[in-house]
Amino acid sequence: MFEQERVIGRLQRRVLTESSMTACFLSGSFGRHADDDYSDIDIALIYANDAARDAAWNEREDFAKSVMPYVPLKAFDRQHVRPFFYITLFSNGSKLDYRYESAESLQPNPWDGQIRILKDSDGWAERYQAESARLAKPQPAISSSELVELDQRFWVMYWDALRILARGDYDKPFTIYLELLSFTLPTLLNVLSPGDPTRAGLISAYYSRDTRATAKHFSQLMETYLAARQAIVQRYHLQPMGDQAFESELRRLINKID
Numbered sequence: 576m577f578e579q580e581r582v583i584g585r586l587q588r589r590v591l592t593e594s595s596m597t598a599c600f601l602s603g604s605f606g607r608h609a610d611d612d613y614s615d616i617d618i619a620l621i622y623a624n625d626a627a628r629d630a631a632w633n634e635r636e637d638f639a640k641s642v643m644p645y646v647p648l649k650a651f652d653r654q655h656v657r658p659f660f661y662i663t664l665f666s667n668g669s670k671l672d673y674r675y676e677s678a679e680s681l682q683p684n685p686w687d688g689q690i691r692i693l694k695d696s697d698g699w700a701e702r703y704q705a706e707s708a709r710l711a712k713p714q715p716a717i718s719s720s721e722l723v724e725l726d727q728r729f730w731v732m733y734w735d736a737l738r739i740l741a742r743g744d745y746d747k748p749f750t751i752y753l754e755l756l757s758f759t760l761p762t763l764l765n766v767l768s769p770g771d772p773t774r775a776g777l778i779s780a781y782y783s784r785d786t787r788a789t790a791k792h793f794s795q796l797m798e799t800y801l802a803a804r805q806a807i808v809q810r811y812h813l814q815p816m817g818d819q820a821f822e823s824e825l826r827r828l829i830n831k832i833d
Contacts, residue, residue, distance in 0.1 A: 579605075579616055582669045586618065586642050587693040595631065597621045597678050598700040601691040608691070615670040619687070621678050621699070628677040632659050635673065639663045642671075685710040717766045719813045722804070726816060729759050729800060733793070734825065740790045741832045749782060756780055763803050768810060773803040790832055797829065 583601070590599040603617035604610040622628040631638070639650055643665055650663040659675035678699060688708035692700045732755040736748035760777055767774055776799030781792040801817075808816050 578667050579610065579612075579614065579669055582643060582665065582667075582671065583616065583693070586616075586671075589638075589642050590620070590694045595622060595627050596694065597623050597696045598692070598703075599694040600687075600700050600704075601693065602687055602689075603672075606687070606690040608689075615672060617672050617674075619674045619676055619690075621676045621681065623677070624679045625677045628659065628675050632661075632675045635661045635675065639671070639673070643667075643669075683707040683710060685712040715766045717762065717807060717811060717813075721762075722807065722813060722816060725759060725762055726804065729755065730821075730825070732758070733797065733800075737790060737793050737829065737832065740786045740793070743786050745782075745784050745786050745789065752782055759800070763800075763807070766807055766811070767803060768806075771803070771806050773799055773806055777803060794829055797826075 583605070587599075590596055598619075598621040600606065600619050600621075601617060602619060604614040605616055620631065622631055636650065639661065640648055647666040648663055650661060653660045653662050657674070661673040661675065663671045663673065665671075681703070683703060683706035685707060687704065688710065690700070690704050690707075692704070695701060732751055736751040736755060739748040739751075760780070763777060764774060776795065780796070782789050801822075804816055807813070
């Protein structure tokens with residue numbers, strides 16, 4: 576739908592001209608042959624050593640534009656996720672995520688056990704894939720201290736947003752609510768079992784100009800959070816969580832707002 580194969584063809588022709596590039600492969604859904612019309616394209620560009628990788632990274636904008644030179648492009652660095660990570664989007668809807676890697680420092684990892692090779696010098700990519708395929712993917716995990724930290728922040732930000740909603744102000748607490756969700760939901764959803772019933776409640780986040788309706792949703796969010804927290808404690812055999820005195824008092828205040 577978004578011309579991914581056309582872009583991949585152009586990318587392959589482009590990387591074959593790069594003498595400094597040892598290998599290029601696709602990972603993610605294209606590597607697993609599980610892509611669809613809406614898949615993005617995860618690309619690894621492999622250079623012989625760190626110096627060659629660093630030099631190529633300095634030219635990343637020009638390289639990205641050269642793949643489809645007549646199609647407008649937007650891009651940004653995402654080094655807060657991982658080093659040498661460059662995200663691009665063409666106006667035809669094709670999204671390309673580039674990993675700039677060095678063959679001398681890149682270690683096999685299980686997420687590269689299935690890849691689609693676009694360029695390979697001396698069989699490096701084939702060997703790398705075989706080594707990666709032998710590795711098991713690590714299971715999600717969370718420690719008691721990490722869950723305690725999340726819990727402490729959840730309650731403070733939760734009440735901070737709810738108390739302002741109770742005034743009838745829908746504007747100011749919205750950013751607090753977004754921060755609360757971004758801090759808690761990714762971690763909780765990552766470590767909950769896929770079939771846990773609390774997942775549905777966590778992803779049903781709600782916010783509107785109707786502050787009373789939003790405040791009522793906050794009560795549901797609190798109960799869903801508590802259930803998810805307990806499910807995580809049980810799944811990972813963590814120390815029991817929660818301060819009953821604190822939580823019962825806060826629940827009493829919340830009921831007054833309702």
